[in-house]
Amino acid sequence: MAEWWRDAVIYQIYPRSFQDSNGDGVGDLPGITRRLDHVAALGVDAIWLSPFFTSPQKDMGYDVSDYCDVDPLFGTLDDFDAMVARAHELGLKVIIDQVISHSSDKHPWFEESRQSRDNPRADWYVWADPNPDGTPPNNWPSVFGGPAWEWEPRRRQYYLHNFLIEQPDLNLWNPEVQDALLDTMRFWLERGVDGFRLDTVNYYFHDRALRDNPPNPDHKGPETYGFQRHVYSKNRPENIAFLKRMRALTDEYDARMMVGEVGDGGQTAIDIMAEYTAGSDRLHMCYSFEMLSAEFTAAHFRRSIEGVQQGAPDGHSCWSFSNHDVVRHVTRWSPHARDPRALALQSAAMLLSFPGTICLYQGEELGQTETTLVYEELTDPPALRFWPEVKGRDGCRTPMVWDEAEPHAGFSTAAPWLPVKPEQAARAVAGQTANDSILAAYRGTLAFRKSQLPLRYGATTFLDLPEPILAFTRTHHGQTLTALFNLSPDPVALSVRGETALTGPCAATLAGARLDLPGNGFAWLEGAPTLSA
Template identity: 80%
Template sequence: MTEWWRDAVIYQIYPRSFQDSTGDGIGDLPGITRRLDHIADLGADAIWLSPIFTSPQKDMGYDVSDYTGIDPLFGTLDDFDAMVARAHELGIKVIIDQVISHSSDKHAWFAESRSSRDNGKADWYVWADPRADGTPPNNWPSVFGGPAWEWDAKRKQYYLHNFLIEQPDLNMWNPAVQDALLDTMRFWLERGVDGFRLDTVNYYFHDDKLRNNPPNPDYDGPETYPRQLHIHSKNRPQNIAFLKKMRALTDEFPDRMMVGEVGDGGQTAIDIMAKYTAGTDRLHMCYSFEMLSPEFTAAHFRKCIEGVQTGAPDGHSCWSFSNHDVMRHVSRWAANADDPDILSRQSAAMLMSFPGTICIYQGEELGQTETTLVYEELTDPPALRFWPEVKGRDGCRTPMVWDASQPNAGFSDGTPWLPVKGAQAAHAVAGQQGDDSVLAAYRDTIAFRKSQPALRWGQTQFLDLPEPVLAFTRTHEGQSLTCVFNLSTTPVTLSVSGDTAMTGPARADMQGQSLSLPANGFAWLTGAVDLTM
């Protein structure tokens, strides 16, 4: 039997922006439960929840102070259990975030660790003495700006934080830390979750010699972090042994899975995805930020998919175009389309044609665009620090829109934590019930994927065509589909060789052996066919 996650469509929920049930302006677990029917109607197989654990919310829950508690902002453990039960009634799996490379500085573990150099948890975090001149131990920077080291006056040492000062890094070199984290994962597995999304999975281990990172000669942008090649502060080979421990734990429970977020870019990310999913004793799958980039070319999409296929032929990938950390793809790729709704339809068709597991981000199915915010509306730490050169992540995190006729488009009766603006309310669910809506296109495209074994499980072979055409054939047990996409605003005509016909909700026209693709057009052709321009 094929594991459920291998061809799943996963719907990412950003809990504080999905549905508020209390009027405090922040989404919560009862709100998610209320809206699960929307996800079931869409055709998604699973939901992934960004962090809902107890947290001071310095980084919107990615700073966990209790790994087995629900933050009161979102509800209670009973609310969580009710949500899981309702999701399972609807045939929806539940995946939760695990943020275990670092904790909050308010976690009880860190409070004990920083209290002295000889307590029971003294080495549960990464501590180091200053250099002779009092400066940090090495040159590692924080992702959010400044050095990755913070001085602690009580211990008279620095501690490592790859992200905010309030997010100290756990010391994975300590077996007791690994065991404690595995125990927290077991808690949620026993509570019925179906899988984990592992935040910053390539950050778990650091170089124990604390060697300096070399400079990155290829970056000259506004941020400090990309100015280094992070060969010592992350991507360490010791990660794999811990991934195996996590896999052994999840394998104790039937039908569970793990998907790791690789916080890196370029060929490095593809190589890591391959390593982390190779064989059957590591992660079930990985995703990186490669398809979350501004690049919108056939060569780029092909490189991403072929890179993983070549590097880990027995591994598995997860692909997405948007999430809570990047600009929404309809806005990010706007220069490649004349009509954002048509770009949304093409994006859905592409994503649902890709091999592996698919993840869509809340609002993507509505053709939602990035929200333009002013400084006074921001909450995201990088934006607050580096504005206006860095816009931050708030623009993709604004609330889900349900009904434009309701206050805050139906998200909340109170003041939302981020504003609901008119440009976003125009995409509300209630206004997209017609057959010609973006929402209908997503439902139809997901249903088409599910009806085609070749799209769900097929092998992938790319066709050698020039830009702007992306084309590949998916084949499974005798069924073949050729997927063709025009990634431009200029119409393209292709000659087709072979006995074929269009199928599915295409945006194209076929007359005899001629296939015409309008701006951002796409088509699925039966069989493995030859195409020429």
């Protein structure tokens, strides 16, 4: 059990949207405890909780003002302890978010730091003098728009904020800051958490010379952040030494893990994932936004997985299709499917066939789609600032749906912080009791993965079949499974040579030497037959 995470399936819970227990329209820790039976019944191994710490909630808890307490919005430390105890009773590990690249501007550390240049915490955040003309020290932008620098008149300096103005960046060049952050992690380890999800793990260090980022000529999106290659504001090599300190801390405890979020895409993300998980003294695993994009081709999925395998053969990856920051994948990939149900079933089968650790996002097991919101319903800062070109993240954060017949689909007795709309309510848990429901399919596919050692631990070899077929084998101790996925809405037929049979859940038919995959169909075959289009 020391490396339980290697084949784990982790279920992400967004606390404010999972279950409201006190009728204020916001989910909370007692609500999570109440619904843990649903999570355990899926067959997953762990839960990951997005932030529940004390916070002004300018960025939904990713602006922490006290790293060692629970925000009253979500409950108390006693509620947290009760939730952990119940999760452990059900055999679920508990992973919590750690947001340590930045804090809230209401954190006592920053409130002291901003007062002067000579107080005890003056160097705990990233401060810089203005240019002679009063402008910011360099060209770094904020992810959420505008410059990454905000003027503080008391110090007559700028402070760095890679995200909101209310999220000043901590100065991890300062060993005292590192020590303080490690102490906050120890606090939660002592309370029994089994691991950490490290928010924006590649943002911890910045270039001390504050050099300008170079332009990114390939940028085509509507946001300004992509106009630069962020080689100086993040992704710094000095990060590795701090990751090793974090690993040394978790290694003091039995069976604990860390998974880092790499806030990048493309080859850069793959390279960072490989670098951060190489060897046994850095992160246990990383995930990036590679599979959280709109790209839906066999080449893309193959490139993502092989990139990490080749870059860090002794490292470990974590893959997901949806989370609280991106459009839900059943909506995001809808151009590649005629039937949302077929896409949901294929997505479950494909993700749960991938090597490494898997992460599911709440509602994914229901085939949940993105919620369409109007401007007056929004809460997400980027959407409020750049609407309508930027839709923001509210559409994937709307409440979990439990029972369509209850008010707000059973999430709350009060109007929830984001609305529950009919299209989402129709997918509620209570209505998915049939054996052919998407929920039942997730449970069945999770059980199949758990029963198959090749899917949990096997080596992965991709097969050279043309688009739109994604094909690979998973082999463990002489046992091989071949996984096949038709990433198009049109049917595809393959020729099969060699002894084989369909196994596990599938959306395909095998007759003699012909395998028929319907639109968004999938299959697992026993052994490693020869396949051709």
